[in-house]
Amino acid sequence: MRDIANKSLKLNNDLDRYVEQALEQGRPVKIGWGRAGDERPKDGEFGVMTHLPEGARVLCLGSLGDCVGAANRGGTLTLRGDAGSMLGAFHHSGKTVVEKDVGDKAGFGMKGGEISIHGSTGDEPGYSMTGGILLVRGHSGDRLGCGMSGGSIVVMGSVGSEPGIGMTGGRVIISGSCPPPPDGVEMRSIKKTEISEFSKLLDPMGLSLNDDALVLEPTGAVLSTVEETEVFISEGFENISLYPNEDSLSDNSPLDHYTLLVQDGADSGGALLKIPWIMTCETTMGSEKWKGVDSPAIVRTKSRENDLLLVGKNEFCDAIDHVGNCSGIVFDITDFPGLNDAEIEGMIISLRSRMSGNSIILLRGRIDRIERLFRLVMDLELDGAVVNSATIGGTRLASSLPKIGLSAKAMGMSETGKFVMIEVLQQPIAEDLIIAVASGCTALVSPCPDGDLSAKINELTVGIRELMREIGVDRIERIGRRNLRANNFDTAAISGLRLVGYDRPLKMWLDLR
Incomplete structure (x- = not known):
């Protein structure tokens, strides 16, 4: 698998250079042929030929993997072969043509443009699409157009079960056989105006719709929006206290509270944390608040060289404009429920190939699914x-x-030099940062404060230095769980920390060792 990943990275790196030259010369790029015109088809590459710029023309020969042609931004991609799942995911504009079959989730999150599949598709084509046209000349698997809110899907063959499930907008036109739609979706005959509308798309391919074609649309009873479930933190670190070592440090002792976020074994690149705190915000560019502040942040757009770029479903298409000017990315897997490991890796490969060699890649996930998060890392x-x-x-x-500590130990995160950061919703105090580091985390992540940012950073820095002297450690990574105490029995029971006064964990935690 690693060999295919390396081949995919190389293909993307080469293709970006070829596309740039081809745009200047006004010619297409051909992949899968030798200089003499002999066929050398690609085999299994994934996350490739993504983010094609406007005007680019790419012709590829081969059998490719997942997440091919994703985030097309105005180019034309023709694949003489087949592809895996998530073909043309987050398709923004332009045209993608595949001459054979494709896997599941073709047109995942599609926003615009046109995807034409001359063969058949797997399950869930048009998953969550919001615009554009998806044409399938063959057959479709189950749950065609599931969760779509806009755009049009045309299937010339038959479709599987539950077509249109969860759709809130758009149209699905089916020329072949179709089972009864699920609740919330109505089926009707096609109108003559719709036949005329889609003839412009189908006539050049020698295809046509007849009066027997069916149209699926959402009923008026379907909710137009789905509200996100609120997540929150009911209790912070207020019931955990710090416990010193045998002796404190003198006032003039040197203290090291810096953390360098770099790839394991790398000599350069990455981001430097002067205190174990990373803020999240929309952007650090053009803001008076960030003027003169060099602390790294996790941003969604317009990053500085030392920032980390957060990539979710809304940022994936445009992330290509910023990944070259950041210290790394934070890929938010909570924004992509239902995707398997290969599909997630395909999306990461498409971005990684545009990043500098020393950039870091982190995954963001929820505490209640931490085992999967660490396993993916x-x-x-x-x-x-x-x-x-x-x-x-x-x-x-x-x-x-x-939960973080035990999962990290089970997955070997600490032994392999992986970073683990805990994200909270409130602004931290110095004790919170020390507690996070003592628990084995690299840093604490929280939203950017509303007030004076420089003053807040200075306040935390002074507080951390005072606490380090009082605890008796000259380097922040030397703080450990032995320096933490649970202030009451309840906190000791849920945290596994030593109970204050008792100075030992509760027996049930000792049994786990």
Whole structure:
């Protein structure tokens, strides 16, 4: 699998250079042929030929993997072969043509443009699409157009079960056989105006719709929007206190509270944290608040060289404009429910190939799915994870600490130098940062404060230095769980920390060792 990933990275790197030259010369790019015109088809590459710029023309020969042609931004991609799942995901504009079959979720999150599949598709084509046209000359699998809110899907063959399930907008036109639609979807005969409308698309391919074609649309009873479930934190670190070592440090002792976020074994690149705190915001560029502040942040757009770029479903298409000018990315897997490991890796490969060699890649996920989050980090050989500690039931942060620690130990995160950051919803105080580091986390992530940012950073820096002297550690990574105490029995029970006064964990935690 690693060999295919490396081949995919190389193909993307080469293709970007070829496309730039081809745009200047006004010619297409051919992939899968030798210089003498002999066929050398690609085999299994995934996450490739994504983010094609406007005017680019790419012709590829081969059998490719997942997430091919994603985030097309105005180019034309023709694949003489087949592809895996998520073909043309987040298609923005332009045209993508595949001459054979494709896998599941073709046109996933499609926003515009045209995708034409001359063969058949797997399950869930048009998943969550909001615009554009998806044409399938063959047959479709189950759940065609599931969750779509706009755009049009035309299937010339037959479709599987539950077509249009969860759709809130758009149209699905089916020329072949179609089972009864699920609740919330109505079926009707095609109108003559619609036949004329789609003839412009179908006539050049020698296809046509007849009066027997069916149209699926959402009924008026379907809710137009789905509200996101609120997640929150019910209790912070207020019931955890710090416990000193045998002796404190003198006032003039040198203190090191810096953390360098770099790839394991790298000598340069990455981001430097002067204190173990990373803020999240929309952007750090053009803001008076960030003027003169060099602390790294997690941003959604327009990053500085030391910022980390957060990539979710709304940022994936435009992330290509910023990944070259950041210290790394934070890929938010909570924005992509239902995707398997290969599909997630395909999306990451499409971005990684445009990043500098020393950039780091982190995954962001929820505390209640931490085992999968850490497993993905290890399996995909990424650099770490950001653990969002908020849950739908309300998290007590003390209970998150053993869950993070035990999962990290089980997956080998610490032994392999992976970064683990805990994300909270409130502004931290100095004690919160020390507690996070003592629990084994690299840093704490929280929203950017509203007030004076420089003053807040200075306040936390002074507080951290005072606490380090009082605890008796000259380097922040030397703080550990032995320096933490649970202030009451309840907190000791959910955290596994030593109970204050008792100075030992409760017996049930000792049994786990």
